[in-house]
Every structure is written in structure tokens, then in C-alpha cells.
Amino acid sequence: MINSITGGVTAAQGFQASCCAAGIKYKDRVDMAMVYSDAPCAVAGVFTSNVVKAAPVVWDRQIVQNVKQAQAVVVNAGIANAATGPAGMAMCEETAAFASKTLNIPAEYVLLGSTGVIGPGLPMDRITAGVGMLAEKLSDTLEAGTAASKAIMTTDTVNKECAVTFELPAADGSGSVTVTLGGMSKGSGMIHPNMCTMLCYITTDCAIAQALMQRAVEDIVKDTFNMISVDGDTSTNDTLLVLANGKAGNAPITADGEAYQTFREALFTVCRALAIKMAGDGEGATRLMEMRVINADTKEHARTLARSVIGSSLVKAMVFGKDANCGRILCALGYAGVDFDPAVIELYLLGENENLCFYKDGCVQNFDEDKALAILSENAVRFRVDMKMGDQEATAWGCDLTYDYVKINGDYRS
Amino acid sequence: MINSITGGVTAAQGFQASCCAAGIKYKDRVDMAMVYSDAPCAVAGVFTSNVVKAAPVVWDRQIVQNVKQAQAVVVNAGIANAATGPAGMAMCEETAAFASKTLNIPAEYVLLGSTGVIGPGLPMDRITAGVGMLAEKLSDTLEAGTAASKAIMTTDTVNKECAVTFELPAADGSGSVTVTLGGMSKGSGMIHPNMCTMLCYITTDCAIAQALMQRAVEDIVKDTFNMISVDGDTSTNDTLLVLANGKAGNAPITADGEAYQTFREALFTVCRALAIKMAGDGEGATRLMEMRVINADTKEHARTLARSVIGSSLVKAMVFGKDANCGRILCALGYAGVDFDPAVIELYLLGENENLCFYKDGCVQNFDEDKALAILSENAVRFRVDMKMGDQEATAWGCDLTYDYVKINGDYRS
Numbered sequence A, B: 001m002i003n004s005i006t007g008g009v010t011a012a013q014g015f016q017a018s019c020c021a022a023g024i025k026y027k028d029r030v031d032m033a034m035v036y037s038d039a040p041c042a043v044a045g046v047f048t049s050n051v052v053k054a055a056p057v058v059w060d061r062q063i064v065q066n067v068k069q070a071q072a073v074v075v076n077a078g079i080a081n082a083a084t085g086p087a088g089m090a091m092c093e094e095t096a097a098f099a100s101k102t103l104n105i106p107a108e109y110v111l112l113g114s115t116g117v118i119g120p121g122l123p124m125d126r127i128t129a130g131v132g133m134l135a136e137k138l139s140d141t142l143e144a145g146t147a148a149s150k151a152i153m154t155t156d157t158v159n160k161e162c163a164v165t166f167e168l169p170a171a172d173g174s175g176s177v178t179v180t181l182g183g184m185s186k187g188s189g190m191i192h193p194n195m196c197t198m199l200c201y202i203t204t205d206c207a208i209a210q211a212l213m214q215r216a217v218e219d220i221v222k223d224t225f226n227m228i229s230v231d232g233d234t235s236t237n238d239t240l241l242v243l244a245n246g247k248a249g250n251a252p253i254t255a256d257g258e259a260y261q262t263f264r265e266a267l268f269t270v271c272r273a274l275a276i277k278m279a280g281d282g283e284g285a286t287r288l289m290e291m292r293v294i295n296a297d298t299k300e301h302a303r304t305l306a307r308s309v310i311g312s313s314l315v316k317a318m319v320f321g322k323d324a325n326c327g328r329i330l331c332a333l334g335y336a337g338v339d340f341d342p343a344v345i346e347l348y349l350l351g352e353n354e355n356l357c358f359y360k361d362g363c364v365q366n367f368d369e370d371k372a373l374a375i376l377s378e379n380a381v382r383f384r385v386d387m388k389m390g391d392q393e394a395t396a397w398g399c400d401l402t403y404d405y406v407k408i409n410g411d412y413r414s
Helices: A055-067 A085-103 A124-137 A142-151 A210-221 A258-280 A299-311 A313-320 A327-334 A369-376 A403-410 B055-067 B085-103 B124-137 B142-151 B210-221 B258-280 B299-311 B313-320 B327-334 B369-376 B403-410
Strands: A003-005 A015-020 A032-047 A069-079 A110-117 A160-169 A176-186 A199-204 A239-244 A288-296 A346-350 A355-360 A380-386 A392-399 B003-005 B015-020 B032-047 B069-079 B110-117 B160-169 B176-186 B199-204 B239-244 B288-296 B346-350 B355-360 B380-386 B392-399
Touching: A015 A124, A015 A142, A032 A055, A032 A124, A032 A142, A032 A199, A032 A210, A055 A069, A055 A085, A055 A110, A055 A239, A069 A085, A069 A124, A069 A199, A069 A239, A085 A110, A085 A124, A110 A199, A110 A239, A142 A160, A142 A176, A160 A258, A176 A258, A199 A258, A210 A239, A210 A258, A258 A288, A258 A392, A288 A299, A288 A313, A299 A313, A299 A327, A299 A380, A299 A392, A313 A327, A313 A392, A313 B403, A327 A380, A346 A369, A355 A369, A403 B313, A403 B403, B015 B124, B015 B142, B032 B055, B032 B124, B032 B142, B032 B199, B032 B210, B055 B069, B055 B085, B055 B110, B055 B239, B069 B085, B069 B124, B069 B199, B069 B239, B085 B110, B085 B124, B110 B199, B110 B239, B142 B160, B142 B176, B160 B258, B176 B258, B199 B258, B210 B239, B210 B258, B258 B288, B258 B392, B288 B299, B288 B313, B299 B327, B299 B380, B299 B392, B313 B327, B313 B392, B327 B380, B346 B369, B355 B369
Parallel strands: A069 A110, A199 A239, A288 A380, B069 B110, B199 B239, B288 B380
Antiparallel strands: A003 A160, A015 A032, A032 A069, A032 A239, A160 A176, A176 A199, A288 A392, A346 A355, A346 A380, B003 B160, B015 B032, B032 B069, B032 B239, B160 B176, B176 B199, B288 B392, B346 B355, B346 B380
16 A cells, blocks of 8 residues: 655655755855765666757766666756856766765766756756755755755745655564655646656656666656646657665565565656646646546557647636637647547546536537536536547646747747 | 749739638638639649548548539638538538639539637538639739638738749640749648648639649649648548649640650649748748758658658757757657668758758767757758668658647647
8 A cells, every 4th residue: 555645755764855045047045956866776767759859868877787786866956067068068077076076975976957057058056056055954854854855946836746655565574564665756848748747757766676776766657747738849858767775674675576566566656746747837727637548459549539639728728717618639649649439539627526528529519608517617628538448548638828938938038 | 943932822814802701610711712613613622531421521632533624613721621421511512602602613622621729510601602702802903812811821921822924825826825823721720741731722824724734733743732731631531632724725735745754844833832820930930941862762751760760759859949859750660661771861950051960970079069059940950861762752841849839739729
């Protein structure tokens, strides 16, 4: 059983976090964060599929693939360190070297994350000064985790944290131990993950083999972070990292089995919750949108159909306007690239108290416009389509398209 | 040589057009149009790739594939006759039957087009009354063609027409004859054609074999209508039809050769001009955006890269805000699904008098922000990327993302 608890990256044993105002780009706000484990961690991760990869993505990927262990994460908001060429990689090296010296850990145990404007280089004097402050302020309190989750925000309006506990057999055979897994993430523009999402860091005190954890991560992103879209743009910086330090004292998970499945469920729960938080806090968004596809012929078709609707500008604008223009959902299903029979599918708007049938038997149905308006005014707008082709399903999450999205992105750099 | 002339669907010999206010949905404006040829025409066409196809698309496709001839087109704006099931097809049959009787031509020579809201059925009494008015008002003047191009508008802000003439060898061997080709089209939301565009009708007095004309149409849409995007949504109603009545008296084109290539160039010129007009008049748009990809390894990769940039919400919002946030263009190239080396490509902003280098050698360049603002304020915003991989190129056209797009689409039905 997976229990939700309060907390984020410091919920699990042995993890500390901190933040500081380094003055990278924003004024009068925290803009750097550090996550630290007092013991080396197995590290798993997935990264952007964008051909143009930010320097910290190249840096982290190398650690996940070759070093497979890490002990600290240093993140800055404001500048993405992307499209910065060899100089950008040198900035990564310098940051990691400085953190290595300050924290007294190997430089290849220092993961890096950057988010913000693409193009400019990092102000290295402020970055290194920031690393110094971060190392001094490390704390294992829940508040320190929350503060770190606020420091990595860009256009996010709320910070995003989530944590769970679960029971696993103890290493010493004496019954069970409680394992904790928690994380933080940030959105909220350039969000259309294709491997994983913008920046998400998850920590756990679970003892688990690195290869198995990597497998769980790659598996889980397909139904969580890869199923959300704010604007269809896959960022250069997308990063999901999971650090496991083994401090919970569970019997190490080294193969698929009951313990692995429990760990997987816990990781899925946290990733799903963080993904939904990111979708609902998309740039300028007023409402979360959810599209559930049921009875598709294959899982991949279900995902593709759900994502197509979530990504449609016309559907997003209609949700903003609370306009039950359901033909746009049909249209977005139709151009998803999946074959189906429009004469048999059924489309519903799901309300908290009542569902409305938008479309069946090949025709848009007559529905009560007042009821539709009421449901479209709920905090989360949920649609469900029954493809009547098989038993596979998938859900995607997004948000509405608003004036504020245009405003935020019409003049982001200033 | 291809000469631009004034005119649209009535520019070519033997074609007439008309329009009327049938009260389909809009009040106090023309909303139905007819195009008629006084002789049967060879007809070629391409249609939406959307699985959910509007009834008139199904109707027209059957004519293009089986009948291969036509003599009239009846179009209404306001209601799309899509997602209307078997009743929608019956409406097509009834409309064509009524036009057949009124115009004294076979019902299978009557092409149909609808654009507007998805879902509702057509008000058949108004449609048939409209067909009667249209038949009475037919005229071969250029003004009649222009009036028809206005009647098919929905959220378009300007009507879209284009016509050209070219010389071909005469059928009787007595030198050359002048052939005319002209067309009209409408946008401006749900525009992301994938086979062809929303509604476009082209007429010509050229004598050409139907199969050859169909080949030219399928070939040309790839670099014209399929290279524009307003909002990434591929409509249920996309239709491009070309009618050729042979009245110019040219030696009929029955095989590839010089005459076919001249015809192809003329058709390309008109399709390209109409496609660019549609992109520039996208819903809410203030400016046309052009993305040219040069030196790609394959034509298809060049197209894919150009389309990815044109479709990016972040790039579109940046063009609206006149913000030279060029990292977003790089990002959109990077997630297009085409592999390339970010260290060698070069990206430019093309001004009327000067070009600015945004990115080369793997880094965003320092450029004069005032000059960038001046160029981004021009009527058409043009970008060029040199992939340095081969010699293939492609250009895509789109528009900026504005408050008005959200406004128009947040409450389209009312």
C-alpha cells in the first residue's frame, strides 16, 4: 500500500536540501537549489529527446549512463545553459568541481540542472557563490525541501512536491521497514515531454539496484510525464532524476518481484501526481484538462489519441472559453494518426456529479448546454472517449490556452 | 512563363460564379457560393487525412475517384456538416439533387463544400433556397468570382484569390494559346493541412488529362498547402479541388513534357500564393511567419524541420511579442524528429535590408537587439536555417499566436 505524506525531496532519510538567491536572472527571489544525500545514491534518469540538448542534460546523462551513482544535485533557474556550445559544458565542469570541493564528494557525483532562457551563458561567479551558500544551508527538514522546490520555479505559479511511504521487507529479516520516496518538479512552459519532463528530482531511501530503478523510470515516464502537454514544445532541458541512498534498511531490491512492484507503484504515484500538477499549472492556465481514452486496440494508440486531444490549440481554447464545442475533440482524435471508426466511438464530458454524452452513433448529440457549461466550469475538465476496439486505455493531462499564455510568452525574456 | 493577373475562379474561360445570403448561420452576410462551368470539367482533388471526414469530403472524394468529372461546386459557410452521420450524407445527396435539377447537369457532377461548426446538421430549406438563388445569379465577371471568395469566409479577415495565365501550344497547331488558371481559398482556424487545406477551389480552361492533373495536385500540395499551419489542427473538411474545362483550346496535355511542366508551374504558383495568404490570415494573426530550411539531407527532413518551427506555440508567441528569443526556434528544430548536429547549423533572421545571425558554432550569437526588433516588426517575419547536411530545402508558412486567437476560439460557437 502506498501512503501519501507531506514532503518532497527531504522526506526520505539521509537527504538534505537548501536554496538561495544567487541573482542569476531574477531579482529578490530564490533561484538556486541543492539536494544532497549523506551517502552515495544509485541514480536513474531520463532526459529530453530534443536533438538540441542543454549542457546540464549532457552532463547528467553521462553520470546516469556511466557513473551510475551520485550524491548531490545543483539546480539554477533563470538561464537554461542551452545552445551555449563548449563553453556551456565548461560551466558544468566548473560548477561540479566547485560543489565537489565544497561538499567533499567526487565531481562526477554532482548532478546539474538549469532552466530558463536558452542562449545566454551562466554567470559563473554567482553560480559558485550560490553553491557555497547552498552547501552551508543544507537541512533535512521538510521546510528545506519545500524551499528548494520554490527555488527551481520559472513561470510556475505554485511549487510542486509529493511524497509517499510504503513497506518493504527489512534487510535483517526482522519484519518490514518503512521506505519513503518524494520529489519536486517544475513546469510550466515548453512542456511536451518526450522521454520525461522539464525538471523533476525524486529522492528515496529505498535500497534498489541501479539498473532496476532505471528500468522503472523508463517504464513509468510513458504514462506520467510523457502524457502531459502544455504547449507542444519539447524542451532542451527536460530531466527526471531519481536518487536512492538505501538508508531505509530494506532488503535490497535486485530483481523483479513483489518488492520491486511496490517500489514501482510508489514511484508511479509520485510521478503521476507531479505530472498532473505540472499540467494544471501550465503557463497561463486556468484549468487542468484530462483526456481518458478507453477500449483502444493498443496501449500506444490509446496514448497517441489522448495526447492529440490534450495538444490541440482549439480544444485548449474551448476549455478556456467553457464552450462545449465538442467537434474539436473529435477532430483532434481524427488527426492523431490512429485509424478508428467514427461511427462507433462515444465521447463524454465527465462532471463531478453527472456525465454528458457529446457524441455517439456518428453524430454530435443534443445535450443540455447549461449542464455542459457547469461541468466545463469545474476545476478539472475531464473527457472520456470509448474507442470500442479493444481493452487498452491511457490518460493524458494538459491545460487550457489563455490570454496569459500569449502574454507570458510574447515577452518572456524581459 | 507564368503571368499574374487579377481574378479568381472566374478568370478562366467558361467559368461563372455567384453568391448569396442564405442565412445558414451568419446574419447579414453572404454565406453560400457556387462555381459553374458551362462544359463538363476534368476534376482533381485532395482531401483531409483526418479519420473524421465531413460528409461533403466523402461526397467529393467519391466524385474525384470514380466520376472524375464535374461541372459545379456548391459551398456553404457557417456549418461544417461534419460528425453528422448518415443524415449528413443525405444532406449532400439532397443538395446535389437540387442543384442538378436547377442547373440541368448530372447530380454526380455537383461538388459540395461546407465549413464552420462541427456537429449541427444543415438547414436544408435554406440550403436549397440558396442553391436556387445561386443558379440565377451566376456570372462570368471577375467581380462574381471575388464575391464568391467572400461568401466562403468564416473567421477569415480577407478573401483570398489568385490567378495566372500562361502560353501552351494550340490544339489546331496554329502557334500558341493563352491558358488561364485561378482560384479562391479560405482559412483561417483548424489549419494544419495534411493532404491539402481547408477549402480551396481552382478553375482552369486548360485541356489536360484528369489523371495527370491529379498527379500534379498531389505533388504540389506537399510544398504549398501542406507546408502551412495556423494552429496545428487538421480539419475534418480540408478540400482542394481543381476543375479544368479545356476551353482555352490548347493541345490537350496527356503526358509529362514541356506543356505539363508549364501547367504544373502555374498550378504551383497559384497554390503557393493562396497557401501563404491563408497562413498570413490565420485566426488572430498579426503577421506572416516564414521558415526556410536549406541544405538538409532530404526533402522530407527539410519539410519536417520547417513545419516544426512554424507549429511551435512558443515561436508563434515570440513573433507576436517581437521578442528575438531565438532559442525557441532551435528547440523546435531539435524536437522535430530529424537528427542533425547542433554544433554546425546556422540560424538567421532575414530582414528586408539586412540579415541577423541568431546562432552558429553551437552558440546563440550576440546580435543587435534594436535591429532584431526592427526586423521582427516587419509584415512578414522570415527565418532561415542552414543544416549543412546536403542540398535539399523547404519553406513553411505560419503566423503568430495572439490574444485574438484565444478570444476567437474561446467562444467560437456563439
